[in-house]
Amino acid sequence: MTNPQAQTTVETLRWRSERLELIDQRVLPAQIECVACDSAASVAQAIRDMVVRGAPAIGCAAAYGVALEALRHRDAGVEPFRAAMAQAFEVLAASRPTAVNLFWALARMRSLIRQSAELLPPELADALLALAHEILAEDVRINRAMGAHGAALLADGARVLTHCNAGALATGGHGTALGVIRSAVEAGKRIQVIADETRPFLQGARLTAWEMVQEQIPVTLITDNMAGFLMSLGEVDAVIVGADRVAANGDVANKIGTYMVAVLARRHGIPFYVACPLSTIDLTIADGGAIPIEERAAAEVTGFRECQWAAHGVKVRNPAFDVTPADLVTALITERGVIHCPDTQAISAVMAERPAA
Numbered sequence: 599m600t601n602p603q604a605q606t607t608v609e610t611l612r613w614r615s616e617r618l619e620l621i622d623q624r625v626l627p628a629q630i631e632c633v634a635c636d637s638a639a640s641v642a643q644a645i646r647d648m649v650v651r652g653a654p655a656i657g658c659a660a661a662y663g664v665a666l667e668a669l670r671h672r673d674a675g676v677e678p679f680r681a682a683m684a685q686a687f688e689v690l691a692a693s694r695p696t697a698v699n700l701f702w703a704l705a706r707m708r709s710l711i712r713q714s715a716e717l718l719p720p721e722l723a724d725a726l727l728a729l730a731h732e733i734l735a736e737d738v739r740i741n742r743a744m745g746a747h748g749a750a751l752l753a754d755g756a757r758v759l760t761h762c763n764a765g766a767l768a769t770g771g772h773g774t775a776l777g778v779i780r781s782a783v784e785a786g787k788r789i790q791v792i793a794d795e796t797r798p799f800l801q802g803a804r805l806t807a808w809e810m811v812q813e814q815i816p817v818t819l820i821t822d823n824m825a826g827f828l829m830s831l832g833e834v835d836a837v838i839v840g841a842d843r844v845a846a847n848g849d850v851a852n853k854i855g856t857y858m859v860a861v862l863a864r865r866h867g868i869p870f871y872v873a874c875p876l877s878t879i880d881l882t883i884a885d886g887g888a889i890p891i892e893e894r895a896a897a898e899v900t901g902f903r904e905c906q907w908a909a910h911g912v913k914v915r916n917p918a919f920d921v922t923p924a925d926l927v928t929a930l931i932t933e934r935g936v937i938h939c940p941d942t943q944a945i946s947a948v949m950a951e952r953p954a955a
């Protein structure tokens with residue numbers, strides 16, 4: 599089987615020896631290790647535990663989770679196969695609630711099953727695996743298209759702040775927000791990245807900074823509470839982030855802290871861009887208020903790994919995402935082009951052009 603990620607530097611997901619290998623994002627950059635998954639349940643667990651994270655990467659992993667379960671039950675007979683598949687969809691859908699790419703990928707896998715009533719389990723399992731490979735390869739193509747559109751928005755020499763990790767590690771390869779930066783660099787622009795640390799899971803410090811250092815793209819790491827000060831000093835020219843779900847009106851759910859950055863950017867007259875594939879736009883949700891926001895374990899806030907620094911028993915809130923209202927978003931960068939001042943009308947016009955999945 600060819601490797602759809604051949605052109606990218608980081609292999610977030612890899613199909614090898616009939617298993618899905620995931621680079622373990624919990625231990626990066628100190629250790630570069632893989633977790634191998636051989637069932638839908640093990641993929642769901644990897645998503646829940648943040649071995650794999652980032653909306654498009656979660657979608658790709660979920661597609662492989664369905665394929666793995668189909669392969670496991672390919673010789674089981676039609677009824678047990680169907681029951682196993684129903685269970686697989688259920689367990690994967692329950693893994694994380696906010697990133698809509700997960701549900702989008704599951705819908706594509708389910709739709710293939712519906713359209714393939716004539717196939718026996720072994721043939722259907724092969725077809726599902728082929729679709730999982732295609733979803734992964736397509737993600738890289740989409741990120742490259744977004745990169746090309748978004749790179750045009752960045753001036754040579756721009757200092758670009760990003761929050762969380764929307765890079766190769768969060769996708770099938772190249773990245774969404776970091777994909778725009780990579781494409782700008784490939785086009786010869788001298789971009790300097792400012793990476794927010796991104797408490798509490800430290801995706802910026804551990805993952806974004808690592809990706810940029812690997813590729814020798816200049817990067818400066820800051821803690822989240824430094825962004826406003828740097829903006830006030832005139833040290834930030836643009837903000838680019840990814841998204842986990844964009845509502846029909848353009849409200850953007852992304853990593854907790856994104857809203858704060860968007861407000862600061864508006865205060866300082868800095869453009870705030872969101873790079874998101876069309877699969878991240880959820881037209882069934884009218885506005886951001888209806889986007890389900892995952893609440894994660896208190897231990898992520900009271901400490902890190904084995905170290906606890908907060909008082910035992912303290913009450914904790916740990917929403918993993920927040921919602922940035924559309925009016926703070928300068929533009930959405932999609933594979934179909936840039937949607938300036940996104941609103942319901944502009945978004946539905948672009949979505950209507952989308953070819954059927």
Ligand code: MRU
Binds near residue numbers: 651697761769839854
């Ligand atoms: O909790 P995470 O690490 O899965 O959150 C990831 C983000 O919020 C990303 O910014 C988003 O998924 C876009 S990734 C291209």
